[in-house]
Amino acid sequence: MLPSTQQIRFCASRDGTRIAYGICGNGPPLVWVAHFVHHLNFDWDSPVWWPWISALAKRHTLIRYDFRGTGLSDRSGVEFTFEKLVEDFEAVVNASGVRNFALLAMSGGARIVLPFAVQNPDRVSRLVLYGTSPAGPLTAKAPPERVENMQVQLKAFELGWPQDIPGFGTFLTSLHIPDATAEQARSFNELLRLTTSAANAVALLRTLVESDMQDLLPNLRCPTLVFHSRQSAVLPFDDGRRVAALVPDARFVPLESRNHILLGTEPAWKQFVYELDEFLPCTSHDGATESFDELTARERDVVELLAHGMSNADISVRLKISAKTVRNHVSAVLGKLGANSRAQAVAVARDAGYGRRMMARTGSRQRSD
Template sequence: MTYRFHDCEVDPRGFVIRRGGDQVRVERQVFGVLVHLIENRDRVVPKVELLDAVWGNRFISDSALTSRLKDARRAVGDDGQRQEVIATVHGVGYRFVAPVEVVGEAGSLLPAARQAQEIQYCHSPDGVRLAFAVCGEGPPLVKAANWLTHLDHEWNSIIWQHWIQWLAGTHQLIRYDERGCGLSDWDVTEFGLDAWVEDLELVVDSAGVDRFPLLGVSQGGAVAIKYAELHPERVSRLILVGAYCRGRLARARSEEERQEASLDLALGRVSWRRDDAAFRQVFASQFLPDAPRESWDAFNELQRATTSAENVVRFLDAFAHLDVSDVAPRVRCPTLIVHSRRDIRVPESQAHELAKLIPGSRLVFLDSGNHIITEHEAAWPVLVNEVNRFLAA
């Protein structure tokens, strides 16, 4: 849902403020202050409540709160003298006083994209049944499959739910389970880049979309890069998040790097085949080091529901040997590369390599250690704003 008042529009889930049709960029805390006041506009919000809602249990001075309120007012064309949008109630707190129109409410706090997703199936030439989902309204946006997807479980998972809500909030989002996991067939013979690209081709054709932006997350970035190089007439824009050109073994140059990559691969093989919960926890901590324990548990639960241990081993082998470094220089569409600066699974050097290889690409680093950006970290609104701006350009 979106809040409209005066010449402003605030989208809480998209982390977007527009004024006079132009996007206004603000810090995360400023956005949080504004949204909390809007959502509680029927009453005066005490200072203590506002501090707890936006900053949690961190100690914040009154001057810091005053500064954020000043920035919030400025973002929506208000100030401390007029107070036509945010009014100060001295000795108590603050109240949002501008008349608000709620767009897209329809009796539910969930945006339209959350009401339903339509799951369909298609069949590859080698007989593999692939599941793909369509949700949201607007121009099409295709997301290449990445590590252990599951269309149904992702829908309510705290790992991916906010991604789906965001992307399907302004687009018709098309995503799919790659062969070997999720709702697609698990018993498959062919694994690897060529098969994954052919599956993406099949899903796009089955969904009936012609030209679209393409999103690749993690190893899905390599699939997206290859597809964009093969089909320049179909990919309007390419978005790569936490992506890489070469897997751990493919990019290893020294003997020490090869040993580390081989050890990681061997540990993964043994641990997954033994259904080792302790290893999965370590694995989750590498993907989401800055996230709370509940996110690790949700990540583990999603992995266990997604595919067989044997397929995980095959995925790990294939990912380690991925290499699209010869393909990336031939990508011709506008490309945005977004990467967590402290990513453990895919180091920032891989983002630099992508940016050097893909002509005219733009690189943005996020202040995070998470390979998958979570909803409540400071990097999330930055990611959302950067991608939204890129898609709207």
């Protein structure tokens, strides 16, 4: 069912900044960290963002928020640092009351969620990374030409944010959605004006493009799906490929599009929604309870630790059993759950409620199985 209304609420980040977040739809929770050009209120009527909202909230309880300095969140007197953006995300997640959730993060905002996802593998059941890069173009390892190009863009933002030079908004819109219809382009251009001020736009964008989280990507333990448009003018296709290559067992889906923000009217949209629906089931797997009933007590212990993102070596130490025994248990678990891979087994387990609690200390359990 398509969402007809949304609840808009506010929470306080660690430094007291009020962050606006919205909730709509029904189903398992899905937290969406969107592109920075969006607005909780005006997105609802946007021909660019409404297809995203309706697709994501059709089968899920969708939770999204406005970045500090933008939309309905506090705009005046706010400080922009990467750490504060991470704290804002954590504040929204905690205020919404969700414990275990799927997560969709796009563009520069995708790097914001990585510290949380790595540190809380029991809370993020599945992760979708859309149109992002391992590190921003203003980091130490960025090629000189990308650094120079981003510096020029930031200066253009400072001098020409839509309310100052109308042509700049048109340029920025054509950069993000070159194949937009006239109505989509007009709406996105207007959204640029409504989202934030020039000063906040520059400060927020600079914070995002200076962030480097590529060292965290190999530490992700949740099933991960990576999307990237083949001909995006905002972030090269190779950025998405490198993200997927760095995340263990991640699946990479190239999108045949020139648009950095996929549009609901283009052919690639159907592929995107199909892949997303396959990866983010709206309910627990049918028959999952029956499958888990077939597991032995020790296999359930192993599943619990798998759902927490532990490696075989970690499980061996935690349960005080040999590495070979762990491998045997994992193989048995995959067979009984009908999973084709470790990542799929983790996803099924998390859908069934595993990984939401830390298992009691097992040192007192002396089984040698």
